[in-house]
Amino acid sequence: MAQIDELLKTAKNVHFIGIGGAGMCPLAEILLALGYNVSGSDNNDTQTFRKIEQDGARVYLGQTRKNISDKVELVIYTNAILSGNEELEWAKENLPTFERAELLGAVSRIFSNCIGVCGTHGKTTTSSMITQALLEAGLDPSAVIGGKLPAINAYGRYGKSEHFVCESCEFNNTFLHMNADMAVVLNIDEDHLDFFKNLANIKKSFRQFCENTTKTIIYNADDENTKDMLNGISGKRLISFGCTQGCEYRAVNINVPGGFHSEYDVCHNGDFIAHVELSVPGEHNILNSLAAFAAAAESGADYASICRAMKAFKGAARRFELKGKFAGVTVADDYAHHPKEIEVTLKAAQKMGFRRVWAVHQPFTFSRTALLLGDFAAALSIADKCVITKIMGSREINTIGIKAADLAEKIPGAVQIDEFENAAEYLFQNCKDGDLVITLGCGDVYKISNILAEMYKSGKKCTPPIQ
Secondary structure, eight states: OHHHHHHHHHOOEEEEETTTSTTTHHHHHHHHHTTOEEEEEESSOOHHHHHHHHTTOEEEESOOGGGSOTTOOEEEEOTTSOTTOHHHHHHHHHSOEEEHHHHHHHHHTTOSEEEEEEOSSOHHHHHHHHHHHHHHTTOOOEEEEEEEETTTTEEEEOOSSSEEEEEOOOGGGGGGGOOOSEEEEOOOOSOOHHHHOSHHHHHHHHHHHHHHOSSEEEEETTOHHHHHHHTTOOSSEEEEEESSTTOSEEEEEEEEEETTEEEEEEEETTEEEEEEEEOSOSTHHHHHHHHHHHHHHHTTOOHHHHHHHHHHOOOOTTSSEEEEEETTEEEEEEOOOSHHHHHHHHHHHHTTTOSOEEEEEOOBOHHHHHHTHHHHHHHHTTSSEEEEOOOBOTTOOOOSOOOHHHHHTTSTTOEEOOSHHHHHHHHHHHOOTTOEEEEEOSSSTHHHHHHHHHHHHTTOOOOSOOO
């Protein structure tokens, strides 16, 4: 840890391998704001890749040794890079080279109120809510968020206060490089089993994250795995949130009528303190927003500012993000890529009054698809219609032999279409007035919603429905 902390005090030219990734882009944005010269590469031409270029980074599409200039003093890489990558191998042999989590850890130690938001689900939404609440309260936070926050039009920002909101991911024990001052624990579920193997190991890592936290742990008292993980922990201030009796921050009088609106009252130690109105769908966002309320309040934000921020928050990018309504068809996109996330997203969608809900899912990694095949099928079956694209292997090689068709076969009426353009065409020809189409996945499945939206905007005519 100390080595990268010291290097950041002297280096001015930093190169990112995989700069377009959701976890890499905000760190690059913060270093740009701090005055570093930033360059980077990526194999995928994504929105984040072009956004960091617009912000001032020198970017390269494709990854070769030539991308690293003679001026580069420090290299940061994402763990999604496969071994044998020419650019990364050269960097490791010739320059100080660190994984993205190590840089995040170093940045976290700059601030006296680092708020580390962890949990299997809801990290990006909750981190975004906290950031927006602190901004509304005039507390000028820094932030690293896994999705673009419309309030700042970025994945991260550098503020001039001691508040730093940080999405803290458990995969590969990334968050163990951090030293949060305030941990926000949303939930614990089985995920990333290719790394953790079992739930016990996941709890062990969350426990270590909380042990590494210096001051306060805000935790979901409605989640049994979280409570079990924290059992016996000492030396920290423990603050509970939830809907059950006895929570320090408790949501009561909950009203989730459907659509994009919900509301509830917040009680602190049994006393009413605020009425919260939300503009994001789903019962799961009650707890996300309550966690954000507690973290913001404990960081010094006033209740009125927090409530204004919660009402104004329309969601982070790729979190039930509306692309528009075309010929009566609503098109949306969501980052959900775990069965539980897909389940809560589709359950929320089914309560919103649409004629039919279409789920368009891109499976992510071969190991996760194989390990959770039945769970994915059950979650996706909540939709009225389902389209499955080819599996995005990311960091993996398919040694298992799993196919996207294996998932589609378990979902009644599902169709399996490999290519995005073909999937968008199928949707265009078959969706009807009153339907919702929502793309689901952490890869680049959002491109289907973009293609579909452009088809409608272009005035393209439907042919008879594909049978």
